Amino acid sequence: MPEAPVAAPKAELRSWKAPIALGIFAVLFGLLVFFAPRAGETNFRLTSGAEAIQLADVSVPVFLTTLICFLLLALLAAASAYFVRAAARTPLWIVIVFVVVAVVGFLTWAAAGATIPVTGLLAGSLALAVPLIYGALGGVIGERAGVVNIAIEGQLLAGAFTAAVVSSLTQQPILGLFAAAFAGVLVAAVLAAFAIKYLVDQVIVGVVLNVLVIGLTGFLFSQVLQPNAALLNTPVRLDRVAIPLLSDIPILGPVLFRQTIIVYIMYFAVALVYIGMFHTRWGLRLRAVGEHPQAADTVGINVNSTRFWNVLLAGAVAGLGGTVFTIGNGIAFNKEMTAGAGFIALAAVIFGQWDPIKATLAALLFGFASNLQNTLSVIGSPVPSEFMLMVPYLVTIFVVAGVVGKSRAPAADGKPYIKG
Known part of the structure; x- marks a missing residue:
């Protein structure tokens, strides 16, 4: 009896987006180096003067450094193509190293003859990235459960508004944190009810x-907060808490360990979401209802209930991120003050391939791109300010459309589950 033919293994699809994107950006950087060369030296100030250990400034020759960076970028783009050809994917470390080299090269070129305060640049980048990280964590939780959370922007804005009002009324910023999380839950509850039940x-x-949250908060700001600003819109700023010893580490100490409680909660949130998602029963159930809800249902998991409660959790996390805009910086609430941060956070979710750690790294990249314009403006860089305003959005397009490569959302993401 003849043997049944053995099916040939299915070849893994290759995505050449990452090497092509890296190659294009390497060429663009090369054009900058050779057709707009700059002379002199760039000085990198590594410590701010408040650290226990002081590091000397580092000065580098502009043309030589940018030339070396260009060659490294070309090699990394070639390495990306090699890995795609051999293993069908570009390793994450190549993308990370490419971004670091590109940033160092661009900073060296843009700040020729000036001094870059590295600590200030990184601290500002982290400050801008914190709400993006909270929003991205909320997006990862929701989409891993099978619900697309486009409403991150609304949850951030609702959190910012509620934190400002509650903090102003009570003079207790900690109560503002709880109120912001509750506001995010309310917005998420509407999303969950319509998306899951109806x-x-x-x-x-x-x-x-x-649109609803933008309109509602804008109306309340104009009609209620502005006429009663002293009572309702003077949020109390959260104090910065320096962690002994850790805050004295050069460069990273002032950036990571002289922060408000919002930032410290964020550190724990990232770790807890990652551990919970991949190493606990909660995470297994969460991923099951997002990948294969029918299979989850057959083993006794209530799919819609699991989705509902996890969408609420995602809303609470995103709502906490909104507090950065008001009590985190001691700034009064204003209309649409989140300025599209929720959509950048959603891009971080996609760039991070629905992984909390990768999404956090993506949010940090976007925060750095946003803060770059401020730093270059202060040091008097010749780069046009209009171009720098575009940088965060160009980076978003770059990483989502190019660097991500082959990226697959949870199989049931965005698909309602009807039992039976």
Whole structure:
């Protein structure tokens, strides 16, 4: 009896987006080096003067450094192509090293003859990245459960508004944190009810919620907060807490360990979400209802209930991120003050391939790109300010459309589950 033919193994699809994108940016950087060369030296100030250990400034020749960076970028782009050809994917470390080299090279070119305060640049980048990280964590939780959370922008804005009002009324910023999380839960509850129970398209519900929250907070700001600003819109700023010893570490100490409680909660949130998602029963159930809800249902998991409660959790996390805009910086609430941060956080979710650690790294990259314009403006860089304003959005397009490569969302993401 002849043997049945053995099916040939399915070849893994290769995505050449990453090497092509890296190659294009290497060429663009090369054009900058050779057709707009700059002379002199760039000085990198590594310590701010408040650290226990002081490091000497580092000065580098502009043309030689940018030339070396260009060659490294070309090699990394070639390495990306090699790995895609051999293993069908670009390792994450190549992308990270490429970004670091590109940033060092661009800073060296843009700040020729000036001094870059490295600690200030990194601290400002982290400050801008914190709400993006909270939003990205909320997005990862929601989408891992199978619900597309377009409403991150609305959750951030609701958290910022509620934190400002509650902190102003009570003079207790900690109460503002709880109120912001509750506001995020309310917005998420509407999303969950319409998307899970009434099977409305999740993207449409998210967009409508964003518009609703923007309109509602804008109306309340104009009609209630502005006439009563002293009572309702003078949020108390959270104090910065320096962690002994750790805060004295050069460069990273002032950046990571002289922060407000919002930032410290963020550190724990990233770790807890990662550990919980991949090493606990909660995470297994969460990923099951997002990948294969029918299989999860057959083993006794209530799919819609699991999705509902996890969407609420995602809303609470995103709502906490909104506090950065008000009590985190001691700034009064203003209309649309989140300025699209929720959509950047959503891009970080995609760039991070629905992984909390990778999404956090992506949010840090976006925060750095946003803060770069401030630093270069202060040191008097010749780079046009209009171009620098575009940088965060160019980076978003770059990483989502190019660097991500082959990226797959949870299989049931955005698909309502109907039992039976």
